[in-house]
Amino acid sequence: MIEVIAISKHFKDHRVLDGINLRVEGGETIALFGPSGSGKTLLLRLIAGVEMPTEGDVYLRGNNVTDSGPEARGIGMAFQNFALFPHMNAFDNIASAIVGSGMTEGQVKARVLEVAQLLKIDQVLSHTPRALSNGQKQRTALARALAAKPDILLLDDPLRNVDAKLRFEMRLELPQLLAKQKASVIYVTQDYKEAMALGDRIAVLGSEGEGLVQLGTPEEIYLSPNNLDIATAFGDPSINTFAVGPLWQGGQWKINVGGLSLSLPINTHPEALHTGGSYVAGIRPEHLALSDQPGSGKLAMEVKAVTPVNEKTVVLMEGEDQLELVASIPSHQPSPARGSRIWVTVPTEQILLFEEASGLRVVTGGPELEGACA
Secondary structure: OEEEEEEEEEEOOEEEEEEEEEEEOOOOEEEEEOOOOOOHHHHHHHHHOOOOOOEEEEEEOOEEOOOOOHHHOOOEEEOOOOOOOOOOOHHHHHHOOOOOOOOOHHHHHHHHHHHHHHOOOHHHOOOOHHHOOHHHHHHHHHHHHHHOOOOEEEEEOOOOOOOHHHHHHHHHHHHHHHHHHOOEEEEEEOOHHHHHHHOOEEEEEOOOOOOEEEEEOHHHHHHOOOEHHHHHHOOOOOOEEEEEOOEEEOOEEEEEEOOEEEEOOOOOOHHHOOOOOOEEEEEOHHHOEEEOOOOOOEEEEEEEEEEEEOOEEEEEEEOHHHOEEEEEEEOOOOOOOOOOEEEEEOOHHHOEEEEOOOOEEOOOOOOOOOOOOO
C-alpha cells in the first residue's frame, strides 16, 4: 500500500534523509521511531506530497505518485501543527473530511460523533479551535484524519499533547480502530511504549542523516537491537550497560562483571570478537534474578534504593568496582530492603554486546530471533 524507494531529501548541502527504503503492507501499522531531527515528520510529508523528494520514488497502492500533489494521493493525515480551520468549530473541522463524499447529513453527523466519542472530544464539538486545549486540538485533527476511513493514514505523533491517562487508553483503543479500518498506517512517535503498543513493526531512524537503522517487530527491536542507541531508547528502566574487555579462554569468550568472570553462550563464535577490544555489555533489568542467598556465579551487591513503579519494583544495586545495576521485579514479588546484601544472577544468554566505538551490536552466536535485523 505504501512504498518509498531510495527516498532522499537534501536542503542545499544538508542531507536530512538519505536513501530510505520502506514498505507498509495493506492493513499494517508501522511505528516510525527516532530522535528529534531524524526526519520522521519529513518522511511523512514526502509520502503525503507536501514536500517533494530530492531523489527516489513514492508508491501508493502500487502507483508511482512521486510527482502528484497531496490532493491526488487519497490519504488521511494528522500532523503535529493541528492545521485546523480557525473559523470552524470542532464538529465542522472533523466533518470537512467527509462533506461532499456522498454521505447524507445524518451519516456525516453519525460518523463525526463516532470518532469524537472514541477520542473523547464529543463534549467540545461546538467549540472553535481557539477554545480548545492543545490536547483537544490534536484529537480533533486525528478525528478528521480518521473520519473518512481512508485506506492510508499518516499520523505524526497525534497523542503528543494528550494527558497521560487518555494517552494510555488510546494506546489500547487505537490499534483496534486501525485494524477495523484495515488501513495502512505510518505512526510517528518518540515514545517507545507507544511504538511497541501500536506498531505491527517498528522502523527506527537514527540521528539526522543516518537513515533507517532497524526495521522489525517490537519483540525484535527490544530483544535484538541493532545498536546501543536503540537498546537504550527501548525500555524503562533503561538497559544496564558496562564496559567489558572479552577474553578467549578455554574455548569460550569470558567477560568480567563486578569481579565475577562470566562465560558468554557456548556457541559464541571466536571470530565475532577480538581480545583486548573495547565493548559495552548490556542486560535488561527484568532479566536479572535476585536472591537473598549467596551462590556460585552470583554477584554480591548492596541495595541502594527500592522504588515501586505500578506493576513492578525497581531495585538499584551497587557492587565491586563501583558497578551499578538496576533490576526490575514484579510488584507481587517480595522486594529487598534498602541497605541489605543481595546476590544477583546475570543470565549470560540475555547479555547483549556492542562495539564501544561504533555502538553496533556484535552478533555473538547466542540465540537470535527469526527475522531480526542484525
